[in-house]
Amino acid sequence: MKRNFGFSRVWFLLGCLLFALLRTGAAAAPPPFLHVENNALYLGDLPFRNIGVTIPDLFDRFLSGHEASAEKALADAETVGARFVRCAAIPSSQTLFSRYRSDPKGYFAAFDAMQAALQKHHLLLVPSLLWDGQTLVRAAQEPNEGLRALFTTGTPAYQLAKAYITAMVLRYANDPYILFWEIGSDLDREADVHSPNDPVAYSSDLLSAFLGQMAQQIHRLDKRHLVCSGNGMPRPDAWNLYESRRQGFTQPAGPPQPLDTLPQFREMMALRNPAGIDILSVHLAPPGEATPLWLTRDDTQALTLPWVQRIALDLHRPLFVGAFGQAVQNKGVELNAPWMLNLMQRLQITDAPLAAVQNWESDPPTDFTLSWQATPKLAVALKTANAFIADTVIRHVLVALPPQLFATETAVANDRLHTLATQLQTLSLPLLEAMRLPPNGKEGTLINRTGTSLLLPYDQSPRFRVADLALLAQTGFLSSKELEGWIRLLARLQNGSEPLHFPGGLTVPAYSIPDWIAPDGTACWFPDAKGGNDQGTGAFGHLPPADGAFWFLLLVQADITQHGDPSLLRARFRTTQGTLPLWQVCENAFNSIQADSATGLVPVGETSQGSRADWVFADRVHKAGFCLMPSLLRLQAAQILATLFSAIADAVRARDYQSLADRIRASLVSTFYVPLGQVNGQDVGLLLSATKQGRREDIWASAYALVLQALPSDIGNAVSRHLDQLYKAGGLTLQGYVRALPPSGSYGGYWEASTEAPDTGENGGYWGFPVGWLAVAIAQTDRPAAIQLLQQYADSLQKELSAGAPWEWCNEKTVFGAHCLLSAAYPSESVLEALTGFLGE
Template identity: 85%
Template sequence: MALLGASTAAAPPPFLHIENNALYLGDLPFRNIGVTIPDLFDRFLSGHESSAETALADAETVGARFVRCAAVPLNATLFSQFRSDPKGYFAKFDAMQAALQKHHLLLVPSLLWDGQTLVQVAQQPAEGLHALFTAGTPAYQLAKAYIAGMVSRYHNDHYILFWEIGSDLDREADLLSPNDPAAYSSDQLSAFLAQMAQQIHGLDKNHLVCSGNGMPRPDAWNLYEARRRGLTQPAGPPQPLDTLPQFQEMVALRNPNGIDILSVHLAPPGEATPLWLTRDDTQALTLPWVQRVALDLHRPLFVGAFGQAVQSKGVEQSAPWMLNLMQRLQITDAPLAAVQDWESDPPTNFTLSWQTTPKLAVAMKTANAFIADTVARHVLVALPPELFATEIAVANDRLHTLATQLQTLALPLLRAMRLPPNGKRGTLLNRTGTDLLLPYDQSPRFRVADLALLAQTGLLSSKEIEGWIRLLARLQNGGSPLRFAGGLSVPAYSMPDWVAPDGTACWFPDSKGGGEQGTGAFGHLPPADGAYWFLLLVQAAITQRGEPNLLRARFATSQGSLPLWQIAENAFNSIEADKTTGLVAVGGTPEDARVDWVFADHVQKAGFCLMPSLLRLQAAQILANLFSAIDDAVRARDYQSIAERIRASLVSTFYVPLGQVNGQDTGLLLSATRRGRKEDVWASAYALVLQALPSDIGNAVARHLDQLYKAGGLTLQGYVRALPPSGSYGGYWEATTDAPDEGENGGYWGFPVGWLAVAIAQTDRPAAIQILQQYTDSLEKELSSGAPWEWRSGKAAFGSRCLLSVACPAESVLEALTGSLAN
């Protein structure tokens, strides 16, 4: 998914060059696991660009930076276009190049591929490659003409990585009887490669040249010597196997002067295991030996194709040898390499693709990401991490991809929703002295909860977050309660629920701003969550800075200048909690009635409440960690004790067991213990995000949420209801100002989508992927009409271009994938 808005064209890459026997692109080593798509050019010549585009897009997704393909058609009929319509022929090659550039891929064109097309066109099929390698023959002359046409046209093309002369042209060298008209020797091959390399270098001073050879047979040197001694019979086994020095001699012979990059093709050796190698078809033991040979010959190594059978009848098969080779390719001195067959059409048992071999595709993506990171950071790695090809790895990769798409959508919204100091939008004028982030289009308020959740995403700078902290510290109530008309009261050290653009504190959800604080319809006390969001902001600022001493920095407050730790501690204690359980309660009388949290501010509840208790648990843990980081062991211990007290009380207070399904426990979490005694889907999911429950109870809740999702009605195009649509603990809130199926009373919201996906993923990753896929699909379809929405129903949608509806799901999933889900 591309960023919204115009983009500038990237500068072309530098030409590949060699430094100290290694390949460099500019100042950095060029290391990558690319792909081979043999028939890529054929698809453009024959009008099958669509499948080619798909293969290239998928190659980009797995982190490939280059594609190796046949630069000559694989059949004589398509090659006829080169002679009959050269302009149209090269236009097809140009179209292929444009498609590659679109997907940020470089090209390794194999100019002659297997040589058979040229032999067929030259009408020398019986002579095979012998004809191609013999100077003066029609096949040889055609090869020279074709190379001249290609190289002279593209010699200045920065998107050509390097030229490959052919692919596996050495496969039958010295193998056939000299009496066979198609027989050719290593000497003939070597001379031909030297001549072609000389021609290429004469036409092109920019690009390196590779032979494209495969792996010499284990008896290649002995076959060569037998030929030199005048052997006249087919030279099959039993020939003696070559020693390592003899293997090196053959590699040198078949890569003559003018060949800049050594080439081998690797597969599990099986019966063809060389004398100098222990047979093991699960470990890529050949690689370090051929690397050593390349080093001795003072040339970089290109593993032009590697692979093994990876699928059977469309079912992915285990491929331990390939996994091991890709693991080895992650180390510092590993060569450039390309998988043998990527999304070929039609596929073979050796074809890798996202569709049929997703486990190996994810392993390749993981390896390429590791390689790119080590290259960019100049990190030397001798022992690379092991790669895993599992269903969990595939599911986690899909979750990560979808979350990243949501994060990408958040970036332009982040710019659009930012209102700088003294900035104006419509009738809104920002007089707060700091940047504001509006929750959605036309919003008149700056909600603390939105900022706290957005601050967790890593998309905001520490400077911006600190600006909000300074604003809120300045607006924090002082050491005495505030009294307003209608019996409204604001406890000491409370944090605002939201801030008006004029910079005034708004303590109640129905406040109009400008000092007017509402009617009391949403409680006579402020919502029971404002302080906890402030603690999340403090944590985010310190995380962004990487420096806990920000806690000791002094901030202006109504009480004078105070250290941030004291402001945070005062805020935490401004919300009264039960001393025994540590849980947050809201009362049923006018004097102690309050909203339990910002996204249920139209709902009246009573008793212990789940969501503010979870937020208090999170805030206490934050304070424990931060005080520990500045060596205040006493306070760290006190807040850790509060966190543990809350954690120990959650199950006995809010959990309702529902029995077993398929032999496994299920259960739900209540939103409140008195009024509002309903199942709270959002808070249940958040409890699992926080890992606030014992693992058995957490899994039971996750299974139940999964069942609710699969039963239907819990989500609408990925958006999520706060309550299940039906059942004893579902339906609608008993006391709310929202009509059924609207807002907080049955509307479907965007910000908790990630929480639900993370919760369900604990026991059912495919279902979590489906939720995120439905959500991202719906956003893409409705971007032009106002999506993402804050909430929607079957009939209406509210809060267009809601930043939190993409940033919060992305952050929660990505955070989980680096924590609990990764395990």
């Protein structure tokens, strides 16, 4: 399988890591308190950088009994990678605020419930203590004086504000889930705007004094938390307005003011963030007509951000973009938001400030409300940006040029596939531990005598299949030490330079790799072998299945990829022939399976050597002629060898194996492809499993061919469309599990010859491990259908976990192989592999 540890792969693994760290940390100890180092925000030893969300009415919902919608908004915020929520810590409704006085116990119980919900979703809180201030002005019965009453020392509104802040801060001063305190939100929006004769007029001086007093009050009560003003962005003429009012201008509107210079803008920022304010605050939006003098107008580029960041550095304080946004939807239809995308892109760089989306899943929504439902493309962009930021922080990576963000339907579909793959991986992790049998470990009557840890395919399985080990090695959750232990075990068990002969005419060609390993560490060459001299009855062919060597090479490739060092190929491994370099073990294994010299394809049935099954998951099916699945595995193995030999500078062998891979690829269409005409003006076609006996459509191998990108694009698309049609017609899947061949049709039904009854096992049963292959194949032309398939499968596993799911296979009446590790772990790997390839593009 193609390996590409690009950003998509790193993003997924990082997501799993952070997911685990957050939960472990939350259970073990509370987070540290936020602090400032070198004008940057730190949480513990790591910089605190994140794009959080603002949910203005979050507290209102807990006060008014609408916790369900609040919980959903928090869960969705966690999903997009937000680590904090900013909200009003005071309700806008006078009725709700009256409970602060009439029922303080119930009032703060609602706040505690909100805090508990935030902690449940691993979110910190930035409470805006006074929010817009109007709640307190109205409660103090001074509505005619507006915010001027709030900011004036000694007024009822001022006293109420001071008392409210005191009550809040004292109650939560030692709460580490409070990120920092914000005094209000946009309290500066009308500073110096009105005539001094207007009762609601207030000056920047009055605002500054009030913010300084409140900050000092908070610091007296709370020595641990930082304080932010919550101010928005000064008007482009803020300094000139301020000067005009200072000079005594008293007209209601006044003449147009000159726009401020950058030094004047800096002066206003300093004035409105007085001593005691630890974090500088701005709120950003596309500037439009309000573009400052010192800024080029461009409502698609967030050009304001680097300038305000520079001002923050000049003032020796970290910057908090407390709210940013633009209109993102209209009547439920998502709008393009290039400015927002550009700002989130800029927030990915190393020295970017902390920021919060302006409005997240408010109830009711506005045109500025982001949500998974109404604005999925922007939600995915936000999630991607946060994943990138978390990656750079945890890996201590410095980034000056951030990657571009894309708000597209493709990005949304890929994110959904990622999410479902993550769910499957999450299900597989506990199974991985449960199915691992360490050296000398015991499971029932089984004792692992192999000298290395092994993985049981499912509960009470007596076998350790090489194919399972190789496929599980692709998941990225197994240690290199464990992988190398399996490789050394198989190298020791590999047949020598002469064929082995067993009773019943059974023959094991030179350098063959076992089909499976018995618990006592002996090689089992045939599916019904018992070990030692008892290698079965010949019911599965007189030669071992035609895939063992190819799984071994996949295992080697996984280990070297994880090592990041191809020198392991030159390391010597113990074999029956003495010690050999690993590359020689690999090459011998590859050549142990007979193939056609002209096409490179693998024949089965009656070959020059004898009959054999084509691969491990069809070993109870009798086929003849060239077979698709082992040919695909041989193509993959040849490509692996070409890559590995190139890595150790063996150019001759690398060229030879690449030539062989190209020859096999060129033979696939003419040998196995059957065109089926057109549907809706587009070609459709299928791939046969075998050219003689077993001439049926092979769903699993067809899907795997698309995962490997082994077909020309037009043929691959035709096969993808056909698989999509079969899926939508019904019967191909059962709760997401997949049949090996279609349930009906000229090339479907059941195999001509199989030792299993119809609708069971390999002859019509539904299997879990190829679900990811089919999802990838369908997604090539129909991503929504692929998402639906994976969703069905993930839902069925969650529903039946307590009953023993995932199963190795099932049908309408029967289940087999409880807690099958491969059925959970491998589908997610299949999807991720493809996402780093053509889907990721």
